[in-house]
Structures are given as C-alpha cells and as structure tokens.
Amino acid sequence: MVNTVQPSTGLPLKADVKDLDFFYGTHQVLKKVSLPVADKKVTALIGPSGCGKTTLLRCFNRMHDLYPGNRYGGEIRLQPDNVNILDPKVDPIEVRMRISMVFQKPNPFPKTIFENVAYGLRVRGGLKKSVVAQKVEEALRGAALWDEVKDRLHSLGANLSGGQQQRLCIARALVTDPEMVLFDEPTSALDPIATSKVEDLVEVLKEKVTILIVTHNMQQAARVSDFTGFMYIGDLVEFDVTDKIFTNPSNKLTEDYITGRFG
Amino acid sequence: MTEERHFDQELHGLEMKVLEMGDWAKQMINLSIKALVERDEALTRKVFDMENSVNHLHMTIDDTAIKLIARHQPMAVDLRFLAAAMKVNTDLERIADMTVNACQTGYYHLFKEPPVEQISMISHMAEVAQEMVHDSLEAFSKRSVTLAKRVMEKEEEEDRLKAQALADLLTLIKKDPPRSEVFVELILLSRNMERIGDHATNIAEDVVFMVLGQDIRHPGNTFTPL
Amino acid sequence: MNDITLKKDIARRKRFDLIFKWVGVLATLVGIVTLMTLLVDLSVDGMGKISWSFFTSFPSRFPEKAGILSSWVGTTLVMLVTALVAVPLGVASGVYLEEYARKNWVTTLIEINIANLAGVPSIVYGLMALGLFVYKFHFGLSVLTAGLTLSLLILPVVIIATREAIRTIPMSLREAAYAAGATQWQMILHHILPYSLGGILTGVIIGLSRAIGESAPLITIGALTFIAFLPPAPVTGSFPFINFDWLSSPYSVLPIQLFNWVSRPKKEFHLIAAAAGLVLMGMTLLMNGLAIWIRYHYRRKIKW
Numbered sequence: 079m080v081n082t083v084q085p086s087t088g089l090p091l092k093a094d095v096k097d098l099d100f101f102y103g104t105h106q107v108l109k110k111v112s113l114p115v116a117d118k119k120v121t122a123l124i125g126p127s128g129c130g131k132t133t134l135l136r137c138f139n140r141m142h143d144l145y146p147g148n149r150y151g152g153e154i155r156l157q158p159d160n161v162n163i164l165d166p167k168v169d170p171i172e173v174r175m176r177i178s179m180v181f182q183k184p185n186p187f188p189k190t191i192f193e194n195v196a197y198g199l200r201v202r203g204g205l206k207k208s209v210v211a212q213k214v215e216e217a218l219r220g221a222a223l224w225d226e227v228k229d230r231l232h233s234l235g236a237n238l239s240g241g242q243q244q245r246l247c248i249a250r251a252l253v254t255d256p257e258m259v260l261f262d263e264p265t266s267a268l269d270p271i272a273t274s275k276v277e278d279l280v281e282v283l284k285e286k287v288t289i290l291i292v293t294h295n296m297q298q299a300a301r302v303s304d305f306t307g308f309m310y311i312g313d314l315v316e317f318d319v320t321d322k323i324f325t326n327p328s329n330k331l332t333e334d335y336i337t338g339r340f341g
Numbered sequence: 342m343t344e345e346r347h348f349d350q351e352l353h354g355l356e357m358k359v360l361e362m363g364d365w366a367k368q369m370i371n372l373s374i375k376a377l378v379e380r381d382e383a384l385t386r387k388v389f390d391m392e393n394s395v396n397h398l399h400m401t402i403d404d405t406a407i408k409l410i411a412r413h414q415p416m417a418v419d420l421r422f423l424a425a426a427m428k429v430n431t432d433l434e435r436i437a438d439m440t441v442n443a444c445q446t447g448y449y450h451l452f453k454e455p456p457v458e459q460i461s462m463i464s465h466m467a468e469v470a471q472e473m474v475h476d477s478l479e480a481f482s483k484r485s486v487t488l489a490k491r492v493m494e495k496e497e498e499e500d501r502l503k504a505q506a507l508a509d510l511l512t513l514i515k516k517d518p519p520r521s522e523v524f525v526e527l528i529l530l531s532r533n534m535e536r537i538g539d540h541a542t543n544i545a546e547d548v549v550f551m552v553l554g555q556d557i558r559h560p561g562n563t564f565t566p567l
Numbered sequence: 568m569n570d571i572t573l574k575k576d577i578a579r580r581k582r583f584d585l586i587f588k589w590v591g592v593l594a595t596l597v598g599i600v601t602l603m604t605l606l607v608d609l610s611v612d613g614m615g616k617i618s619w620s621f622f623t624s625f626p627s628r629f630p631e632k633a634g635i636l637s638s639w640v641g642t643t644l645v646m647l648v649t650a651l652v653a654v655p656l657g658v659a660s661g662v663y664l665e666e667y668a669r670k671n672w673v674t675t676l677i678e679i680n681i682a683n684l685a686g687v688p689s690i691v692y693g694l695m696a697l698g699l700f701v702y703k704f705h706f707g708l709s710v711l712t713a714g715l716t717l718s719l720l721i722l723p724v725v726i727i728a729t730r731e732a733i734r735t736i737p738m739s740l741r742e743a744a745y746a747a748g749a750t751q752w753q754m755i756l757h758h759i760l761p762y763s764l765g766g767i768l769t770g771v772i773i774g775l776s777r778a779i780g781e782s783a784p785l786i787t788i789g790a791l792t793f794i795a796f797l798p799p800a801p802v803t804g805s806f807p808f809i810n811f812d813w814l815s816s817p818y819s820v821l822p823i824q825l826f827n828w829v830s831r832p833k834k835e836f837h838l839i840a841a842a843a844g845l846v847l848m849g850m851t852l853l854m855n856g857l858a859i860w861i862r863y864h865y866r867r868k869i870k871w
Contacts, residue, residue: 336416
C-alpha cells in the first residue's frame with residue numbers, strides 16, 4: 079500500500095488481507111496489498127482498468143489456481159478460524175465452499191433453473207431431495223427471484239432475461255450458505271432496472287453474508303458499499319469508509335479518479 | 342492525466358456567476374452607504390433596481406447547480422464546490438436584501454429628518470462589512486482558507502462596533518427623546534450592517550468546507566460525520 | 568458523389584451480389600443433382616429387387632434366390648463392436664487431451680499425429696490389423712477383428728469431434744462450476760460431457776457412416792464374400808443368457824457382398840447389387856439424418 083498506515087475498519091473482520099502479492103509469470107500484478115474485509119458489510123474495490131482489483135477478488139476463491147503460471151505471496155486470513163486461504167496446503171475446494179462468486183457476465187449452466195441453483199449442493203452430495211428443494215427455494219427467495227420462477231423451476235435457465243439470469247447466478251452462489259460472496263462487476267452486462275434490482279439485493283444480502291464487490295462504476299460503489307478501496311496499478315492507494323472516500327478523500331490520486339479526471 | 346473536461350468548464354461558469362453576484366452585492370453595499378451619507382434619493386432608487394439583477398442571478402445559480410448535480414453525479418471536491426456555491430448564493434442574496442433594507446430606511450424615514458452625525462458609525466460598520474464581503478469572495482475565488490480565517494477575525498471587530506453603536510444610540514435616545522425615532526432607525530441600520538458581516542462569515546465557513554471538507558460552523562458541537 | 572453516380576455504383580455492386588448468389592446455388596445443385604442421379608440410377612436397377620425375402624435370404628449361386636441376410640447382420644454386428652470400442656476410447660482420449668494434458672510440445676505432437684491418422688488410407692489399417700489382430704493376437708478372421716480395425720479407423724474422427732465439442736464450452740461455465748466447489752472430475756462429468764454430447768455424437772455417427780461403407784481393410788482381414796450362415800446369436804435361451812461366441816465368428820458385410828455381386832458376369836447379379844447398394848445408401852442416409860437431428864436437438868437444449 080502507498081501509505082504505511084494499515085487501514086482498519088474498527089469492526090470485526092471476515093477476512094484480513096496481509097501484504098498480498100500476486101505474480102502472473104514474472105509480472106507482478108498486486109503489490110503488498112493489505113486491507114480489511116469487515117464482517118457482514120459490503121466492501122467495494124474501484125480503480126481504472128488494469129489496477130488489479132479483479133485479480134485481488136479472484137484470490138479470495140483461488141480462481142487463479144485454475145491457470146498455470148500464477149503465484150501468490152502474502153496471506154488472506156479468513157475468520158473466525160484465522161486460516162490463510164492462500165496456503166498451498168489449503169485445498170481450494172474447501173475455500174470455494176466457504177466463499178462463492180458471482181461473475182461479470184451471467185453464466186447460468188445450460189440446465190434447468192432448479193439444477194442451476196442446486197448445483198452447489200449436488201457437488202457436495204449427501205442431502206435428501208426434500209432438503210435440497212427447500213434450500214433451492216430459500217436461495218431463490220434470497221435472490222429475489224422465487225416469485226418469478228416458482229412455476230417453471232424445471233425449464234431452462236437460459237430462457238430467463240439477463241437480469242433474471244444474474245439473480246439465478248446469485249441464488250446459485252447463496253444455496254450453500256457461504257460466509258462470503260464475491261461479486262465481479264455483477265451488473266456491467268445488465269440494463270439499469272436489472273442493475274438496480276441487483277444493487278437492492280446486495281443491500282439485503284449483507285445482513286447474512288460478507289460481500290466483496292469489484293466495480294468499475296463508481297456511482298455503484300458509492301450506492302451499495304460501506305467501505306471502499308481504491309486501487310491503482312497493483313497498489314491499494316486508499317481505503318476508507320465509503321462516505322469519506324466520495325466526499326473528501328485523503329489522497330489526490332483517489333480524488334482525481336472519482337471526479338473523473340482520469341481513468 | 343488531468344485534463345479539462347466539459348464539466349470543469351461548466352463548474353467554472355457557475356463560479357463566475359457567483360462572483361458576478363458578489364460584485365453586485367459589493368456594489369450595492371458601496372452605493373447604499375453613499376446614498377445614506379449623502380442623503381441621495383436617486384442613488385437609493387438605483388440600489389432598488391440593482392436588486393432585480395441580483396435576484397435573477399440568485400435563481401439562475403441555484404438552477405444551474407441543481408442541474409449539474411443531477412447530470413454529473415459529482416463527487417468529493419466538485420460536490421463540495423456545488424454545495425458551497427448554493428449556500429454562498431443564499432448569503433449573497435441576503436446581503437443584497439440588507440442593502441435594500443438600509444436604503445429603504447433612508448428613503449422612507451431618515452431623509453425626511455434633518456441629517457444626523459451618528460451616521461458615521463454606520464458607515465464605519467459598513468466599511469468593515471464591505472471588507473469582509475470582499476475577503477470572503479476572494480477566499481472563495483482563490484480557494485484560500487487563510488483569507489477565510491481573516492474574515493472570521495474581522496467578525497469580532499464588527500460585533501464590537503455594533504455593541505458600541507447600540508450602547509451609544511441607546512444613550513442618545515435617553516438624552517434626546519424627541520429624536521428617538523431617528524436613533525432607532527440608526528440602530529436598525531447597524532443591525533443591517535452586522536447581518537451583512539454575518540453573511541460574509543457564513544461565506545467564509547462555506548469556503549473552509551469546500552476546500553478542506555470540514556464543517557466549522559458550530560465549534561463545540563459534538564457532531565462528527567462518519 | 569452525386570445522385571446518378573451513387574445509383575450506378577450501388578447497381579454495380581448489387582449485380583455482383585446476384586452473380587455470387589447464383590454461383591452458390593449452382594454449386595449446391597451440383598451436389599444435389601449428383602446424389603439424386605445416383606439414387607435414381609440405383610433405384611431403377613434395384614428397387615424391384617427389394618423385398619422381404621431379399622432381406623431374409625442368404626447369398627446363393629442363383630440371383631433369384633440371393634439375399635443380404637448374412638451381410639446386413641454382419642454389418643450390424645461389426646458396427647456394434649466398432650462403436651463400443653471407438654466411442655469410449657475416443658471420448659476418453661479427447662477429454663484427457665482437452666482437460667488434463669498440459670499444453671506442451673508433447674501434446675502438440677500427439678495432436679499432429681491424431682490429425683494425420685485421420686488421413687491414413689483405410690487399406691493401411693487393414694494391413695496393420697492383419698499383422699496385429701489376426702497373426703499376433705490370434706483373434707482370427709472374425710467379427711472382433713473387423714470391429715477393432717474399423718474402430719481404429721474412426722478413432723481420430725471421434726477424438727477430434729470430442730475435442731472440438733469440448734472447446735466450444737466457454738471458460739466462464741467451467742469457472743462457475745469450480746466456483747461452486749466442483750472437483751475437476753465433477754466438472755467433466757456434470758458439465759463438459761453433457762454439453763459436448765451433441766458434438767460427440769455427431770462425430771461418432773459421421774465416423775460410423777464412413778466405417779459402414781469400408782470394404783478394403785475388411786477384405787484384407789478376411790471378410791468372406793460368400794457366407795451362408797449367421798454368427799451365433801448373442802442372446803440365448805439358457806444360462807448365462809449372453810454369450811460372446813459371435814465375436815469370433817466369420818462374417819460378411821454389405822459393401823463386400825455388393826462388390827462380389829457386381830463382379831459376376833450375369834446381369835441379374837448386377838440388379839441385386841444395385842438393390843444392396845440402395846440398402847447401404849439408405850443406412851448411410853439414415854445415420855446422417857440421425858446425426859443432424861441430434862445436433863438440432865442439442866442445440867436447442869444447450870444454450871450459453
């Protein structure tokens with residue numbers, strides 16, 4: 079981080095990022111990033127393209143493990159057990175069972191709505207059909223989609239509109255009762271009304287899960303998040319309460335970015 | 342990296358309007374004092390006319406600011422500037438109002454009476470007020486906290502002058518009851534001048550908010566933003 | 568550009584449009600007309616010979632009594648073995664190469680080899696099979712040998728079709744599966760295979776419809792041209808109800824039977840050869856039609 083002060087929120091943490099480095103081959107994408115992720119709050123990451131915010135997000139569920147040539151440095155400690163989820167000895171599948179993800183472009187499986195939501199439970203196995211059905215309904219309610227699809231759970235997910243598909247993906251992410259949900263620019267492919275529905279959803283969801291959201295839309299970060307981190311070329315430039323970042327940021331670079339003078 | 346956006350030009354345009362209104366206000370203070378001292382009816386009528394221009398700017402500035410906020414969703418320093426511009430707008434309109442009130446006091450009452458020497462107290466207060474308005478607008482234009490602080494120091498002097506004027510005029514009322522109406526008019530004028538000073542202080546406080554993001558309006562109050 | 572020049576320019580470009588459209592139509596017609604001519608030619612000669620007894624009689628020295636019973640049964644059994652061997656091997660190889668193998672020079676070498684194998688002349692497969700299956704492994708001149716040979720022949724087609732089908736699956740779906748906590752095998756079983764099934768099946772059927780018409784390699788490995796008995800039935804009335812004797816049985820296939828009849832001097836044999844040809848074409852067209860239907864069916868269900 080650019081200043082030497084360790085940012086803090088004064089609140090209980092769900093995750094603590096400590097001196098996180100990330101290398102793609104020999105190219106260093108993240109430079110000693112440290113930031114707190116407060117429990118049951120929404121933390122947003124903003125910054126111009128290439129600043130590393132999506133890279134940082136994808137460290138949380140070890141997505142980078144899927145591709146060769148990636149290397150992590152530093153730690154991300156998940157609470158309450160204080161385990162470093164970047165440790166090679168920690169199984170990425172375990173991490174993904176605690177932390178789920180919603181992607182930029184809605185990517186429902188080419189399966190029925192029910193199968194889509196139930197998938198997270200299916201890979202774990204061992205649940206009775208009635209339990210699965212109940213959890214699917216809970217998840218769809220949690221994603222504000224139940225009323226729209228309850229009569230067609232066995233039709234294809236791909237037949238839903240873009241906004242509905244994204245809420246389907248959110249339900250899919252919720253069905254396993256995750257501790258944290260990662261949102262990777264979740265509304266950039268959606269129209270304004272669908273966007274607004276997803277943002278309202280985030281407001282409600284944060285009561286139950288911790289949320290980390292990457293967005294290139296600053297107004298969205300201002301609308302939905304409690305804390306905001308501004309990143310620039312792999313550094314965390316500033317991290318603070320959202321209100322402060324958007325009314326009176328401490329760093330000139332932050333101010334130039336959020337007033338639209340660059341980026 | 343930092344380039345002039347269309348929005349910057351629009352912000353600059355709004356700032357020019359605020360400063361223009363400030364010029365009108367300063368001019369109206371100037372002329373109203375001259376009118377009162379020289380007992381010039383034509384000049385007071387001029388001040389009454391000038392109020393129209395000020396009122397027009399009053400509405401234009403608020404309207405422009407609202408539209409800029411709606412269209413651009415400004416953040417940080419831009420947002421604070423627009424909030425400050427709207428507040429300064431209000432203070433300047435009130436200042437113009439005060440000068441008009443003063444002129445009305447002259448036109449309808451004082452000029453019908455024989456001249457009275459204590460008008461000099463008022464013109465002194467007016468000078469201080471005028472300096473305060475000038476400095477506060479400079480602070481606004483130059484984004485200077487130092488100049489803003491200077492305005493707030495002068496407020497003390499203005500308060501002192503007002504207290505002095507009030508005491509003196511009350512004494513005069515007791516000594517010379519038949520002329521008390523005139524003295525009461527002068528007390529009202531001193532109130533006008535003090536109020537102009539107050540509004541200048543408000544402008545200075547808005548400048549500090551605009552530049553530093555700090556709200557210094559009520560020291561000692563326990564309000565803390567998140 | 569003024570109005571008139573503009574109009575002339577557009578008219579000129581539209582002319583090219585029209586010309587190319589007609590070139591396309593003609594090219595397509597060439598293929599269709601050829602196919603039609605072939606079918607009509609065969610039908611004229613052979614349609615009259617198609618009958619129930621044609622399908623249920625063994626070949627004979629007398630053309631009036633000759634039928635294709637042994638050859639179409641033989642074709643069916645050989646195709647069965649071919650499919651049962653080629654599909655698992657081909658799909659597994661395709662999945663391994665796409666999902667597990669690391670992209671280095673070794674896999675590139677394998678890729679090149681597979682692509683080359685698809686172009687090897689089928690008679691070469693026959694020679695290899697003769698040395699390997701017949702002499703080395705002693706499988707004999709049997710249905711098993713034929714099935715194995717043809718499965719090797721179409722294996723590259725199945726592998727390539729599998730890989731192509733898997734490649735169309737976007738990364739975002741895989742990431743979504745992993746993000747939900749799936750292991751690699753779960754991702755393959757639940758997502759990769761179901762979504763690529765359409766492409767895989769299409770490839771398999773195209774391979775089989777090539778194999779069904781092969782005669783050269785089968786002649787090399789001893790397919791009979793005259794056979795008056797059927798291989799033993801795979802299902803029997805007594806325990807253990809399934810036997811595999813039919814695998815080691817001698818056999819014949821349709822293209823070979825056809826070839827045999829055509830080479831005889833008597834004209835009647837040519838007529839029944841045409842009939843056999845019609846049956847073969849019918850089977851081929853049926854299989855291709857099935858492939859098209861599968862592709863259509865899966866395209867509607869699998870959307871991303």
